[in-house]
Amino acid sequence: MAVTTLLPTFALHLLSTPTHHQRPAASATLEAFTQFHHDRYLRYARARLDDPAAAATAVAETFTDLSVVWKEILSSPSPAALAWRILRHAVERRPRASDGEPAGPAFTAEQADAMLLHGHLDMPVAEAADVMGIDDSLLRVRLASAQRLLCARSRESGAAT
Structure with a gap:
Protein backbone atom coordinates (compact mmCIF):
# COMPACT_ATOMS: atom_id res chain seq x y z
CA MET A 1 0.00 0.00 0.00
CA ALA A 2 1.38 3.39 -0.94
CA VAL A 3 2.19 5.80 1.87
CA THR A 4 -0.02 8.45 0.27
CA THR A 5 -3.13 6.33 0.80
CA LEU A 6 -2.46 6.26 4.54
CA LEU A 7 -2.62 10.00 5.16
CA PRO A 8 -5.49 12.48 5.18
CA THR A 9 -5.74 14.79 2.17
CA PHE A 10 -4.47 17.88 3.97
CA ALA A 11 -1.42 15.95 5.21
CA LEU A 12 -0.57 15.03 1.62
CA HIS A 13 -0.36 18.76 0.93
CA LEU A 14 2.33 19.02 3.61
CA LEU A 15 4.32 16.33 1.85
CA SER A 16 4.09 18.06 -1.53
CA THR A 17 5.09 21.51 -0.19
CA PRO A 18 8.57 22.38 -1.48
CA THR A 19 11.29 22.64 1.16
CA HIS A 20 14.84 23.97 1.09
CA HIS A 21 16.20 20.48 1.63
CA GLN A 22 14.95 17.05 0.71
CA ARG A 23 13.63 14.99 3.64
CA PRO A 24 13.45 11.21 3.66
CA GLU A 101 -13.13 8.45 32.18
CA PRO A 102 -16.81 7.65 32.23
CA ALA A 103 -18.09 6.47 35.61
CA GLY A 104 -20.09 3.31 35.90
CA PRO A 105 -19.55 -0.22 34.73
CA ALA A 106 -16.16 -1.54 33.78
CA PHE A 107 -15.73 -0.46 30.17
CA THR A 108 -13.17 -2.04 27.90
CA ALA A 109 -10.27 0.28 27.09
CA GLU A 110 -11.72 0.71 23.60
CA GLN A 111 -15.17 1.63 24.93
CA ALA A 112 -13.70 4.05 27.45
CA ASP A 113 -11.59 5.73 24.75
CA ALA A 114 -14.60 6.02 22.43
CA MET A 115 -16.73 7.52 25.22
CA LEU A 116 -13.94 9.91 26.22
CA LEU A 117 -13.22 11.17 22.69
CA HIS A 118 -16.81 11.43 21.52
CA GLY A 119 -18.66 12.13 24.77
CA HIS A 120 -16.22 14.05 26.94
CA LEU A 121 -14.08 15.78 24.29
CA ASP A 122 -17.04 16.29 21.92
CA MET A 123 -15.27 14.92 18.87
CA PRO A 124 -17.59 13.95 16.02
CA VAL A 125 -17.71 10.20 15.38
CA ALA A 126 -15.62 10.49 12.21
CA GLU A 127 -12.90 12.47 13.98
CA ALA A 128 -12.78 10.18 17.02
CA ALA A 129 -12.61 7.13 14.75
CA ASP A 130 -9.80 8.72 12.75
CA VAL A 131 -7.83 9.47 15.91
CA MET A 132 -8.21 5.86 17.06
CA GLY A 133 -7.41 4.50 13.60
CA ILE A 134 -10.71 2.63 13.24
CA ASP A 135 -13.78 2.79 11.00
CA ASP A 136 -16.68 5.02 11.99
CA SER A 137 -18.91 1.94 12.21
CA LEU A 138 -16.63 0.27 14.75
CA LEU A 139 -16.57 3.41 16.86
CA ARG A 140 -20.37 3.49 16.77
CA VAL A 141 -20.46 -0.14 17.95
CA ARG A 142 -18.14 0.69 20.84
CA LEU A 143 -20.25 3.71 21.80
CA ALA A 144 -23.48 1.70 21.59
CA SER A 145 -22.09 -1.15 23.71
CA ALA A 146 -20.86 1.33 26.31
CA GLN A 147 -24.27 3.00 26.31
CA ARG A 148 -25.94 -0.39 26.86
CA LEU A 149 -23.67 -0.96 29.87
CA LEU A 150 -24.62 2.45 31.25
CA CYS A 151 -28.33 1.74 30.75
CA ALA A 152 -28.05 -1.66 32.42
CA ARG A 153 -26.22 -0.08 35.33
CA SER A 154 -28.90 2.60 35.60
CA ARG A 155 -31.67 -0.01 35.62
CA GLU A 156 -29.85 -1.97 38.33
CA SER A 157 -29.46 1.19 40.42
CA GLY A 158 -33.14 2.05 39.97
CA ALA A 159 -34.25 -1.44 40.96
CA ALA A 160 -32.07 -1.34 44.08
CA THR A 161 -33.70 1.85 45.41
Missing part, protein backbone atom coordinates in the same frame (compact mmCIF):
# COMPACT_ATOMS: atom_id res chain seq x y z
CA ALA A 25 9.90 10.03 2.97
CA ALA A 26 9.60 8.33 6.36
CA SER A 27 10.45 11.49 8.32
CA ALA A 28 8.17 13.59 6.11
CA THR A 29 5.22 11.26 6.69
CA LEU A 30 5.92 11.13 10.42
CA GLU A 31 6.05 14.92 10.51
CA ALA A 32 2.70 15.12 8.72
CA PHE A 33 1.21 12.48 11.02
CA THR A 34 2.49 14.36 14.07
CA GLN A 35 1.07 17.67 12.87
CA PHE A 36 -2.29 16.06 12.16
CA HIS A 37 -2.62 14.12 15.45
CA HIS A 38 -0.62 16.01 18.08
CA ASP A 39 -3.33 18.34 19.41
CA ARG A 40 -5.98 15.62 19.56
CA TYR A 41 -3.58 13.22 21.27
CA LEU A 42 -2.77 15.94 23.80
CA ARG A 43 -6.47 16.61 24.49
CA TYR A 44 -6.98 12.90 25.12
CA ALA A 45 -3.93 12.63 27.40
CA ARG A 46 -4.97 15.72 29.38
CA ALA A 47 -8.45 14.28 29.88
CA ARG A 48 -6.98 11.03 31.20
CA LEU A 49 -4.21 12.39 33.43
CA ASP A 50 -4.13 14.60 36.52
CA ASP A 51 -1.02 16.46 35.44
CA PRO A 52 -0.84 18.51 32.20
CA ALA A 53 2.94 18.08 32.17
CA ALA A 54 2.52 14.30 32.39
CA ALA A 55 0.07 14.46 29.49
CA ALA A 56 2.54 16.43 27.39
CA THR A 57 5.29 13.97 28.29
CA ALA A 58 3.12 11.00 27.33
CA VAL A 59 2.37 12.55 23.93
CA ALA A 60 6.02 13.47 23.34
CA GLU A 61 7.03 9.94 24.32
CA THR A 62 4.46 8.56 21.88
CA PHE A 63 5.89 10.45 18.94
CA THR A 64 9.44 9.53 19.96
CA ASP A 65 8.44 5.86 20.09
CA LEU A 66 6.72 6.22 16.72
CA SER A 67 9.86 7.69 15.18
CA VAL A 68 11.83 4.58 16.14
CA VAL A 69 9.44 2.19 14.38
CA TRP A 70 7.83 4.50 11.82
CA LYS A 71 8.84 2.53 8.72
CA GLU A 72 7.31 -0.62 10.20
CA ILE A 73 4.17 1.25 11.22
CA LEU A 74 3.75 2.58 7.69
CA SER A 75 3.75 -0.97 6.37
CA SER A 76 0.90 -1.97 8.70
CA PRO A 77 -2.75 -2.01 7.62
CA SER A 78 -3.56 0.87 10.00
CA PRO A 79 -0.73 3.14 11.15
CA ALA A 80 -3.19 5.31 13.09
CA ALA A 81 -4.45 2.31 15.06
CA LEU A 82 -0.92 1.29 16.02
CA ALA A 83 -0.05 4.86 16.96
CA TRP A 84 -3.20 5.02 19.10
CA ARG A 85 -2.13 1.89 21.01
CA ILE A 86 1.29 3.42 21.63
CA LEU A 87 -0.37 6.60 22.93
CA ARG A 88 -2.76 4.67 25.16
CA HIS A 89 0.16 2.68 26.58
CA ALA A 90 2.13 5.89 27.28
CA VAL A 91 -0.90 7.38 29.05
CA GLU A 92 -1.69 4.21 31.02
CA ARG A 93 1.79 4.20 32.54
CA ARG A 94 0.93 7.43 34.38
CA PRO A 95 -1.54 8.17 37.21
CA ARG A 96 -5.07 8.78 35.89
CA ALA A 97 -7.50 11.56 36.66
CA SER A 98 -10.54 10.29 38.53
CA ASP A 99 -12.91 12.26 36.28
CA GLY A 100 -11.14 11.58 32.98
